[in-house]
Amino acid sequence: MRIGLDIGGTKTDAVAVDATGAIVRRLRLPTGWGPDAVIRTLLKAVRTLGAEAAAHGPIESVGIGIPGQVEPGTSRVVHAVNLGVEELDLVAAVGPRLGVAVRVENDVKAAAFGAYALQTVSSGSALGASGSMAYLNLGTGVAAGIVADGELWRGVRGTAGEVGHISIDPHGPLCRCGQRGCIEAFAGGGAIAERWGRNGPIAERWGRSGALPVRDVFDAADSGEPIARDLRAGLARGVAAAVRILVLTADVDVVVLGGGVSGLGARLLTDVSAELAASAEASPFMRSLRLERRVQLLPAGSPAAALGAALVGAPRAGAEGTRAHG
Amino acid sequence: MRIGLDIGGTKTDAVAVDATGAIVRRLRLPTGWGPDAVIRTLLKAVRTLGAEAAAHGPIESVGIGIPGQVEPGTSRVVHAVNLGVEELDLVAAVGPRLGVAVRVENDVKAAAFGAYALQTVSSGSALGASGSMAYLNLGTGVAAGIVADGELWRGVRGTAGEVGHISIDPHGPLCRCGQRGCIEAFAGGGAIAERWGRNGPIAERWGRSGALPVRDVFDAADSGEPIARDLRAGLARGVAAAVRILVLTADVDVVVLGGGVSGLGARLLTDVSAELAASAEASPFMRSLRLERRVQLLPAGSPAAALGAALVGAPRAGAEGTRAHG
Numbered sequence: 001m002r003i004g005l006d007i008g009g010t011k012t013d014a015v016a017v018d019a020t021g022a023i024v025r026r027l028r029l030p031t032g033w034g035p036d037a038v039i040r041t042l043l044k045a046v047r048t049l050g051a052e053a054a055a056h057g058p059i060e061s062v063g064i065g066i067p068g069q070v071e072p073g074t075s076r077v078v079h080a081v082n083l084g085v086e087e088l089d090l091v092a093a094v095g096p097r098l099g100v101a102v103r104v105e106n107d108v109k110a111a112a113f114g115a116y117a118l119q120t121v122s123s124g125s126a127l128g129a130s131g132s133m134a135y136l137n138l139g140t141g142v143a144a145g146i147v148a149d150g151e152l153w154r155g156v157r158g159t160a161g162e163v164g165h166i167s168i169d170p171h172g173p174l175c176r177c178g179q180r181g182c183i184e185a186f187a188g189g190g191a192i193a194e195r196w197g198r199n200g201p202i203a204e205r206w207g208r209s210g211a212l213p214v215r216d217v218f219d220a221a222d223s224g225e226p227i228a229r230d231l232r233a234g235l236a237r238g239v240a241a242a243v244r245i246l247v248l249t250a251d252v253d254v255v256v257l258g259g260g261v262s263g264l265g266a267r268l269l270t271d272v273s274a275e276l277a278a279s280a281e282a283s284p285f286m287r288s289l290r291l292e293r294r295v296q297l298l299p300a301g302s303p304a305a306a307l308g309a310a311l312v313g314a315p316r317a318g319a320e321g322t323r324a325h326g
Numbered sequence: 327m328r329i330g331l332d333i334g335g336t337k338t339d340a341v342a343v344d345a346t347g348a349i350v351r352r353l354r355l356p357t358g359w360g361p362d363a364v365i366r367t368l369l370k371a372v373r374t375l376g377a378e379a380a381a382h383g384p385i386e387s388v389g390i391g392i393p394g395q396v397e398p399g400t401s402r403v404v405h406a407v408n409l410g411v412e413e414l415d416l417v418a419a420v421g422p423r424l425g426v427a428v429r430v431e432n433d434v435k436a437a438a439f440g441a442y443a444l445q446t447v448s449s450g451s452a453l454g455a456s457g458s459m460a461y462l463n464l465g466t467g468v469a470a471g472i473v474a475d476g477e478l479w480r481g482v483r484g485t486a487g488e489v490g491h492i493s494i495d496p497h498g499p500l501c502r503c504g505q506r507g508c509i510e511a512f513a514g515g516g517a518i519a520e521r522w523g524r525n526g527p528i529a530e531r532w533g534r535s536g537a538l539p540v541r542d543v544f545d546a547a548d549s550g551e552p553i554a555r556d557l558r559a560g561l562a563r564g565v566a567a568a569v570r571i572l573v574l575t576a577d578v579d580v581v582v583l584g585g586g587v588s589g590l591g592a593r594l595l596t597d598v599s600a601e602l603a604a605s606a607e608a609s610p611f612m613r614s615l616r617l618e619r620r621v622q623l624l625p626a627g628s629p630a631a632a633l634g635a636a637l638v639g640a641p642r643a644g645a646e647g648t649r650a651h652g
Binding site: 131132144146148153154155156157158159160161162163165166167168169170171175177178179241244245246248249250251252253279282283284285286 | 457458470472474479480481482483484485486487488489491492493494495496497501503504505567570571572574575576577578579605608609610611612
């Protein structure tokens with residue numbers, strides 16, 4: 001069997017996958033802070049799943065999805081700030097102790113490959129079949145992963161899909177990256193929460209300080225609070241722009257929305273579809289792309305990232321695997 | 327040998343390529359108007375080159391680059407408006423008469439593959455080596471072709487790289503596509519010429535009505551004419567935005583500028599590099615990409631499109647060839 005892990009800032013999601021690519025076991029553990037805790041957590045997850053799913057044979061490979069930059073062709077992770085990891089070579093750290101092939105992948109790219117796998121499996125077509133999809137992760141920041149012709153597409157520096165810092169409005173909000181009107185400044189959970197939080201009294205009045213501040217923003221917007229309505233409209237605008245850029249540049253079939261902000265579910269999807277439809281009103285060309293019909297939501301609690309990590313980590317991933325070390 | 331053709335609105339550029347991928351003969355013919363004229367021109371070009379370069383062996387394949395939409399996996403060209411061709415299956419039309427493998431490719435994608443080939447050859451690395459490049463065509467409209475890991479990347483509908491209709495400013499100029507602030511509305515030769523032409527007296531005063539109206543705009547801008555300065559700044563802004571989108575989304579190494587407007591040469595490159603450098607001033611992330619150093623100009627009169635058509639048309643194009651019919 002293969003094991004895949006999605007190491008998140010608070011929890012680690014782990015799955016055991018059988019030879020057919022089906023998930024036979026799933027496990028969630030709290031992720032500690034810093035390199036040692038991260039390593040302890042992932043070793044524990046692998047060993048637990050290895051024991052619990054022993055009936056599916058020995059562990060062939062371990063794939064790790066991690067929220068940091070993974071240098072192409074290496075297993076070195078840098079800037080995994082949410083984990084308290086500045087730099088870490090995971091293969092060197094756990095490979096010897098696990099004694100199996102270990103592969104490391106950026107978590108958004110892993111989720112993209114997993115979302116693609118779930119889709120091709122659910123649609124009955126074989127994994128790796130010619131098909132293209134983008135996965136747009138709406139978390140604190142905004143980034144996408146692209147699967148083209150059944151292969152995860154990394155680009156020359158492993159940063160393909162970094163649409164978050166493309167400016168869509170020279171007069172838009174200032175982005176933490178220093179530019180104005182970046183997609184992330186409109187649609188990043190961090191940017192929205194920060195701008196919402198800044199308005200103290202209003203935030204007090206509406207604040208239910210949930211794990212997802214953006215939910216408060218949507219509720220406040222429903223009640224007519226002007227700043228919240230503004231932020232909510234900006235979110236739809238930013239996501240719609242990312243969808244257009246991904247479809248026009250990468251010519252993917254569908255764009256799947258995931259990440260914390262996608263927990264808004266139908267409320268988000270409705271806003272984004274409406275924005276895409278409205279903005280295409282004036283343009284026969286854009287209308288012909290029917291973008292509003294090509295945006296999908298990753299189901300809440302989907303194991304996409306862990307599954308993707310398991311499949312990306314598998315020698316059987318073939319072309320994709322070789323491409324990874326190309 | 328292989329033959330490649332770039333069928334343009336006014337002239338057809340044709341090259342004969344030997345087994346090493348080197349151009350051994352080049353020919354230019356005026357392109358007629360309408361399907362019959364296009365077919366006559368390309369048959370004449372193929373036969374002439376076949377005779378002139380006979381020393382390099384019989385013709386193995388013919389690749390055709392054409393300014394229209396080529397449906398993936400087919401040889402049907404649609405909307406080749408500059409040629410007076412609404413729909414045409416070129417393989418069906420000339421294949422039997424030529425008796426060799428014929429492949430059809432959108433001209434911008436052919437130019438992208440040719441520019442990549444010229445670059446990999448000049449840099450000594452083998453064609454098909456892992457490397458990624460975008461070719462941004464600045465003609466009447468704006469569109470790009472992307473070569474990823476040595477393969478021409480088409481996307482699901484063969485429209486990958488269509489960055490021209492991505493909006494970068496909700497308050498920007500109206501685009502012929504119906505949207506506002508599209509990259510093409512800022513950087514398309516057609517849009518610039520139209521907005522310049524509209525200002526009758528000014529156009530009169532500065533107009534030298536060259537084959538490239540954008541050159542007049544640059545000259546007028548040099549002399550301080552405000553509308554011309556505005557249009558010139560917009561061109562740099564649009565091209566810079568396209569470069570950012572191509573690098574961030576596709577993570578390509580370099581972006582090569584080609585097409586009629588690139589005939590401005592150093593004047594265009596200087597403006598674009600300055601815009602990229604200036605806009606990155608406030609953003610450490612954007613500065614780290616050093617975009618201004620990754621923009622290049624396709625040399626004037628480059629045979630990139632015809633060469634690319636020849637190579638795309640070659641069975642030897644391997645993975646790329648199979649991908650084309652995938």
